Amino acid sequence: MGRAPCCSKVGLHRGPWTSREDTLLIKYIQAHGEGHWRSLPKKAGLLRCGKSCRLRWMNYLRPDIKRGNITPDEDDLIIRLHSLLGNRWSLIAGRLPGRTDNEIKNYWNTHLSKRLLSEGTDPNTHKKLSDPIVQQVKKRKNSINKKQNNKISKAKVVHEPEMPKIHLPKPIRVTTSFSLPRNDSFDQCTNTFSTVSSSQGGEGGLGTEVVQVPWSEYINDDENGTGFLAAYNDDHDFVNRSDFDCQSHVPATEDDDNSLEKLYEEYLQLLKTNEDQVQLDSFAESLLI
DNA sequence: AAAAGTGCCAACCGCTTGTAA
DNA sequence: ATTACAAGCGGTTGGCACTTT
Numbered sequence: 471m472g473r474a475p476c477c478s479k480v481g482l483h484r485g486p487w488t489s490r491e492d493t494l495l496i497k498y499i500q501a502h503g504e505g506h507w508r509s510l511p512k513k514a515g516l517l518r519c520g521k522s523c524r525l526r527w528m529n530y531l532r533p534d535i536k537r538g539n540i541t542p543d544e545d546d547l548i549i550r551l552h553s554l555l556g557n558r559w560s561l562i563a564g565r566l567p568g569r570t571d572n573e574i575k576n577y578w579n580t581h582l583s584k585r586l587l588s589e590g591t592d593p594n595t596h597k598k599l600s601d602p603i604v605q606q607v608k609k610r611k612n613s614i615n616k617k618q619n620n621k622i623s624k625a626k627v628v629h630e631p632e633m634p635k636i637h638l639p640k641p642i643r644v645t646t647s648f649s650l651p652r653n654d655s656f657d658q659c660t661n662t663f664s665t666v667s668s669s670q671g672g673e674g675g676l677g678t679e680v681v682q683v684p685w686s687e688y689i690n691d692d693e694n695g696t697g698f699l700a701a702y703n704d705d706h707d708f709v710n711r712s713d714f715d716c717q718s719h720v721p722a723t724e725d726d727d728n729s730l731e732k733l734y735e736e737y738l739q740l741l742k743t744n745e746d747q748v749q750l751d752s753f754a755e756s757l758l759i
Numbered sequence: 760a761a762a763a764g765t766g767c768c769a770a771c772c773g774c775t776t777g778t779a780a
Numbered sequence: 781a782t783t784a785c786a787a788g789c790g791g792t793t794g795g796c797a798c799t800t801t
Contacts (some may be wrong), residue, residue, distance in 0.1 A: 486796095520787095529769075571789075
C-alpha cells in the first residue's frame with residue numbers, strides 16, 4: 471500500500487525555481503510565517519508542491535543562510551562531526567550556523583569524502599584504510615599527476631599554484647551578521663523574525679559576509695523597515711537578504727565571531743578528557759537534544 | 760570547433776518521525 | 781491504540797557549467 475503523494479502532481483511546476491516563484495514564496499512567508507507547507511502553495515499562488523516550497527525556503531531563501539565557500543574551520547568541523555554522527559546531515563548542519571544539511575551533504579559527497587579517501591582514511595568509518603587500498607589511491611593519483619605534468623611540459627605552460635575552484639552560487643546573498651536557530655520563524659504580527667532560544671545555546675553567528683549587488687527591487691512593505699530585501703542582479707538572478715538593520719539590532723559579539731572556535735574547543739576538550747567511546751557517544755547524544 | 764567526459768549542486772523522491780484527532 | 785496527515789531527513793538524480801579530447 472503506497473503512500474499517497476504529498477500533493478497532486480498534475481499541473482505543478484517542477485525543476486529550478488524562477489525568481490518570480492521565489493518572490494511569491496518569500497512574500498507569503500513574510501506575511502504568514504513558515505509552516506503549513508501543504509496549503510502554502512495554493513495560498514501563495516504557487517504551482518508547486520508544498521514539499522518543494524519547504525525545501526526551497528529551507529535550503530535557499532531563508533535569510534539566515536550563509537553563502538560562499540566552506541571555510542577550513544567549517545571543513546574540519548564537518549569531518550569531526552561526521553565521525554561522531556555519521557550521515558546525520560541535519561544534526562551536523564545544526565552545529566554550523568547558516569549552513570544547510572543539503573549543502574553539507576553535497577560538500578561531503580563532492581569534496582570531503584574524496585579528500586579523506588586520498589589521505590588514506592575511510593570516509594565512512596574515519597579509520598585508516600589498509601595499505602593496499604591507500605597504495606591504489608596513491609597510484610591512481612600519481613598516474614593522473616603524471617598525465618597532467620606531461621601535458622603541461624608539452625604545452626610549455628608556466629605552472630601556477632593550484633587555486634581552489636570557486637563556485638559562486640547563482641543567487642548572490644548577503645547574510646546577516648548573526649545567525650538564527652533552525653526553528654526561527656517570522657513574527658506574523660510584525661513580519662520580523664523571532665528567535666526561539668535554542669536549548670543547545672551559544673550558537674552565535676559568524677562574521678558578516680558582504681556582497682555588493684545592484685539592487686533593483688526591494689520587497690518589503692512593513693513599516694518597521696524589517697523583512698526581506700529581494701532583488702535581481704544583472705543576470706536577473708534572484709537575490710535576497712534579511713533585514714539590513716539586523717546588525718544594528720543585534721550587534722555582533724565576540725561570542726558570535728568565535729562560535730565555531732568555541733564549539734570546536736568544546737569538542738576538543740571532550741576528546742582530551744574523555745578518551746573512551748562511551749563519552750564520545752554522550753557528546754553525540756548531547757547534539758541530538 | 761565540437762563532442763564527450765566530469766564535477767557540482769539544486770531539486771526531487773520516498774521513507775521515517777511526530778502529532779493531533 | 782489506531783489512523784491520517786504534516787514535516788523532516790537522507791539518498792539520489794537531472795541538468796548546467798566547465799574541462800578534456
